[in-house]
Amino acid sequence: MCGIVGYIGNSEKKSMLLNGLKELEYRGYDSAGISILSEGNLQTFKAVGKISNLERKCHNFTSEGFGLGIGHTRWATHGKPTEVNAHPHFGTFSNIVHNGIIENYQSLKESLQKEGKHFISQTDTEVIVHLFESYVEKSQNILEAFTKTIHNLKGAYAILLITQKSADTIYYAKNGSPLIIGKNNNEIFFASSDAPLIGLVTEVSYLQDGAIGAMNLQNFKNLENIQPLLQDKLTAQKDGFAFFMEKEIYEQHRVLLETMIGRVQEDCFILEELRAIDLQSISSITLCACGTSYHSALTGSYLLEKIAKIKTKVEIASEFRYKEPILNSGELFVVISQSGETADTLEALKLIKRQGFQTLSICNVDNSSIVRESHTTILTRAGIEKGVASTKAFSTQVMVLWILAGFLAQIKGILPKTEAQKIIQSMFKATHLTKVNIKMHEHIKRLTKRYLHGHGFFFIGRDIFYPLALEGALKLKEISYLHAEGYPSGEMKHGPIALADTRLFCVALMPQNLLYEKIKSNVEELSARDATICAVTSEYYEGSDDWIKTSQAQTYMEEFFEMMVALQLFALEVSLRLGNDVDMPRNLAKSVTVE
Numbered sequence: 071m072c073g074i075v076g077y078i079g080n081s082e083k084k085s086m087l088l089n090g091l092k093e094l095e096y097r098g099y100d101s102a103g104i105s106i107l108s109e110g111n112l113q114t115f116k117a118v119g120k121i122s123n124l125e126r127k128c129h130n131f132t133s134e135g136f137g138l139g140i141g142h143t144r145w146a147t148h149g150k151p152t153e154v155n156a157h158p159h160f161g162t163f164s165n166i167v168h169n170g171i172i173e174n175y176q177s178l179k180e181s182l183q184k185e186g187k188h189f190i191s192q193t194d195t196e197v198i199v200h201l202f203e204s205y206v207e208k209s210q211n212i213l214e215a216f217t218k219t220i221h222n223l224k225g226a227y228a229i230l231l232i233t234q235k236s237a238d239t240i241y242y243a244k245n246g247s248p249l250i251i252g253k254n255n256n257e258i259f260f261a262s263s264d265a266p267l268i269g270l271v272t273e274v275s276y277l278q279d280g281a282i283g284a285m286n287l288q289n290f291k292n293l294e295n296i297q298p299l300l301q302d303k304l305t306a307q308k309d310g311f312a313f314f315m316e317k318e319i320y321e322q323h324r325v326l327l328e329t330m331i332g333r334v335q336e337d338c339f340i341l342e343e344l345r346a347i348d349l350q351s352i353s354s355i356t357l358c359a360c361g362t363s364y365h366s367a368l369t370g371s372y373l374l375e376k377i378a379k380i381k382t383k384v385e386i387a388s389e390f391r392y393k394e395p396i397l398n399s400g401e402l403f404v405v406i407s408q409s410g411e412t413a414d415t416l417e418a419l420k421l422i423k424r425q426g427f428q429t430l431s432i433c434n435v436d437n438s439s440i441v442r443e444s445h446t447t448i449l450t451r452a453g454i455e456k457g458v459a460s461t462k463a464f465s466t467q468v469m470v471l472w473i474l475a476g477f478l479a480q481i482k483g484i485l486p487k488t489e490a491q492k493i494i495q496s497m498f499k500a501t502h503l504t505k506v507n508i509k510m511h512e513h514i515k516r517l518t519k520r521y522l523h524g525h526g527f528f529f530i531g532r533d534i535f536y537p538l539a540l541e542g543a544l545k546l547k548e549i550s551y552l553h554a555e556g557y558p559s560g561e562m563k564h565g566p567i568a569l570a571d572t573r574l575f576c577v578a579l580m581p582q583n584l585l586y587e588k589i590k591s592n593v594e595e596l597s598a599r600d601a602t603i604c605a606v607t608s609e610y611y612e613g614s615d616d617w618i619k620t621s622q623a624q625t626y627m628e629e630f631f632e633m634m635v636a637l638q639l640f641a642l643e644v645s646l647r648l649g650n651d652v653d654m655p656r657n658l659a660k661s662v663t664v665e
């Protein structure tokens with residue numbers, strides 16, 4: 071959610087900033103802007119929409135010689151996505167970029183207005199720069215003024231500020247939103263995640279909450295927690311696919327195998343990561359997450375109860391935080407997050423950690439805030455996921471939860487080796503079934519032409535296919551902007567069936583290995599009321615209007631993974647037919663660092 075970059079050095083600052091922003095663009099793309107301070111001049115460019123618009127705007131500008139700059143790509147929270155509301159925001163001699171939300175901005179704004187400060191945007195961020203300038207006018211000590219400003223803010227923030235009063239320094243502050251500083255020989259880089267820094271620096275410092283400082287070429291070494299930066303950028307290229315989302319769907323079989331390496335043996339599971347946890351004391355589990363990760367948590371709850379026989383609850387992080395949650399002693403608290411930066415999930419984790427519970431995260435980004443905060447982490451090895459609609463992160467999360475269920479069953483002594491072997495064989499087959507079958511993709515591409523109108527979609531399934539139905543509906547609405555709901559098929563008769571008519575589209579998940587007859591009856595009830603049925607199943611079902619044919623499989627999890635791919639492709643193809651931007655759908659952001 072929003073992306074921040076900063077640069078100090080002699081290279082051409084505009085391109086440094088724009089290149090960094092492009093790496094972060096998938097996190098927010100309502101508007102973007104840069105400010106450059108060189109030889110005493112402070113220049114700002116802003117544009118609504120994508121970075122390419124900003125690039126066109128500053129096409130003729132270059133900045134040679136020593137200088138510094140800050141940049142921002144925005145996902146709007148306060149104020150519409152207009153140029154005026156785009157960052158950097160400015161006062162008379164200083165400019166600022168900010169990720170997060172300043173909760174007390176209204177009262178700060180009112181008192182600054184009384185002082186005569188003039189506001190032009192509707193954002194919360196603008197108060198920071200005016201407050202800073204007001205302190206500078208009173209004290210002249212820049213760092214002191216900046217520190218006082220930050221101490222007045224309530225909320226979450228990662229902030230970079232540059233000022234003509236101190237033309238070699240970037241002032242920074244972090245609380246709740248990620249911020250990283252990196253250095254090479256004679257350049258300093260700032261970014262809100264490590265992607266823009268890869269290839270530019272070898273060492274970084276992941277700032278801790280409460281960090282406030284002034285950075286110039288002389289004082290990088292004074293930072294705490296300097297670490298080497300991994301240099302793996304290849305995973306973030308499109309590899310010949312037109313869209314990141316498509317590429318990420320296609321590479322699922324590979325990243326699933328990577329996620330299994332070392333953790334799945336012939337007849338047993340190994341999770342070295344759990345050494346840090348007292349496994350014998352675990353009597354129940356709470357899984358907590360947002361969005362797609364919440365759907366993988368729901369999926370995991372079925373696996374943990376079926377395989378490991380451990381009572382498992384699932385919580386939406388934004389709800390959990392404020393419900394005064396009660397955990398039992400012996401409860402393991404597990405958060406699931408692709409990015410490791412989702413504010414609600416991170417705060418839920420902190421809350422439970424403060425209460426003294428053991429915490430485990432399942433996360434795709436090493437060194438992210440959630441990874442650093444939890445007692446231990448099982449990393450999903452999906453590689454960088456750029457498509458805003460999550461695909462390979464979901465499948466690798468489900469795989470980790472499946473492994474976790476097997477591992478905990480093993481620890482409890484309730485998983486004979488022959489059973490473990492069966493699960494493991496099924497894991498390999500399921501992974502194989504995520505390899506995209508081109509014929510199936512072509513078929514889905516063709517049939518989506520019939521699903522572009524109507525008054526909405528129901529994705530239905532039972533048992534573990536219910537969370538998959540939820541995920542299928544979420545994928546579709548995220549990128550097609552059509553209304554879609556996931557529903558347990560047995561519940562349709564208790565209300566939603568009232569919507570059934572020829573214009574209601576119903577995508578029915580009909581696994582042959584789990585409650586087939588039951589779901590068939592539920593689908594028949596809809597078919598009898600003329601709903602258009604798209605059956606996802608391996609055997610022809612006469613009540614369907616369309617059929618996405620899956621493979622004959624031995625277990626329901628094999629069917630689960632193949633159906634998951636079918637639903638992802640369905641959403642992708644509907645969205646493309648509607649002419650949408652599948653990688654950067656409207657109003658969304660990849661990583662949501664505000665609550």
Ligand code: G6P
Pocket residue numbers: 360361362363406407408409410411412415458459460658659660661662
């Ligand atoms: C955003 C993204 C979703 C994602 C959710 C949780 O809303 O658009 O795709 O599922 O955040 O993100 P996390 O990184 O915690 O899994």
